[in-house]
Amino acid sequence: MQAYLDISHVGMSFGGKRTSVVLTDVSLTIQRGDYVSIIGHSGCGKSTLLNIVAGLLQCSTGGVLLEGKEVDSPGPDRAVVFQNHSLLPWLTVYDNVRLAVDKVFGRTKTRAERDQWTRHNLALVNMSHALDKRPNEISGGMKQRVGIARALAMEPKVLLMDEPFGALDALTRAQLQDTVMDLHQRLGNTVIMITHDVDEAVLLSDRIVMMTNGPAATIGEVLPVTLERPRDRLELANNPAYHRARAAVLAFLYERHRAPSAH
């Protein structure tokens, strides 16, 4: 069976006098509807890998195929939720999402449909109350919700999330994780998420891709998470399978592949 998203033998080195190899031989196939997390220590090139899938970076070797077509430039079929939300501060919440909707559906949807679709996606992330607010008037968690709405509104084939909750406090992060889990359940998006939070990876993912340390990082291990969906963070606290998965990731990160600075 042909994979939905096929990352094959991707390598990345940055030029200059002394070339530094960031990624070597990264191969990963992802099926439609999969939720895949990529976890690893800082500097293991996980953001580089995401940017290659997004098309924001060109890989030096290997390639990425999405539905059999090669990825060579960025596009709305691979929408990105950026770590720092990257909302445009001069536009309102509504206009930030509408900009994406207009660009992606400008030819296929009428004006009224685009308005409707913008509101619909903001409703999905519970941001209908702040349509006319500007990004600097809402909290960090809300900004990230709008960032997610903007990405979802593009109806991407793959949703790419670069440490989407990294800058949030623990309680807000938990709320957003629940929202994302719920949306994934309802919409069946294919998601690749970068994280360095073990609990988050286990809670949200179908598979956890663990990266070895850089330079020349690659995939060390892929752990399937077979927990039943929908998942509930409270019930999981007493679930042995959850703890086994968690322990496996922790063992990988802190026994076999400790951060370079920890030596």
Place this chain on the structure above:
Amino acid sequence: MTDTPIKAGLSSPAFSLALPRLGGFARDVALRLLPPVITIALILGVWEVVCRQAGSSLPPPSTVLDTSWELITDPFYDRGGLDKGLFWHLIASLSRVAYGYTLSAVVGIGVGVLIGQSTLATRGLDPVFQVLRTVPPLAWLPLSLAAFRASDPSAIFVIFITSVWPVLINTSVGIRAIPQDYRNVARVLRLNGIEYFIKIMVPAALPYIFTGLRIGVGLSWLAIVAAEMLIGGVGIGFFIWDAWNSSLISDIIVALIYVGLVGFCLDRLIALAGRLIARGATL
């Protein structure tokens, strides 16, 4: 504040709350207004005392009021030729500024955008601009008189060439300072060149552009007063020079105060326009 809430509060405990609040408001106003009023009074006082003394070469404020009373009270008179009220001189100067400054805003923003886009262009042109921007306004005047052979275009050119640099340099810095995140958003959305220019570049660089425009308007006002002293005709600069030639020192002082006030207003006007347009654009 109306007095209704205070009356209503007379018989209630709110009265004791309303009074300090009113007092607080009055105190706020006083704290803002008193310092400048006291400063101005002190300056006038010292000036009066110093210039009152026998043999003083400059008139004290009381004499200025006395001799230039007509100039102060009637800025709109027009007896033909150069014998006009200050209003007409200021309008003449302002219209020259309007031409030159508009030109420098358009050229400065346009060229700034182009240069900000390209690292190579920035490297090549930045040293040239950095040198040219330090040339004093009046140093351009002989050259522009030679080129245009007429006084008005020359004055406008001097304003343009003086005020274009801060607009241009700030715009290009603003373009280069657009965060990579916004560029990435534009790339993911596949915005084309024009969409990127209108939706990302201009709003992102707007605070920088307005900083440049604000510095530019100050410089063009500096330049026009100096340039008009040399080119003559109607205009506040020539008015001052003419007053000096006629030994009307009080008139010079009145004109200087007007020049300062107009410059201040121009600066605030651009700042206000910037705030209105760039509202919400700051992070």
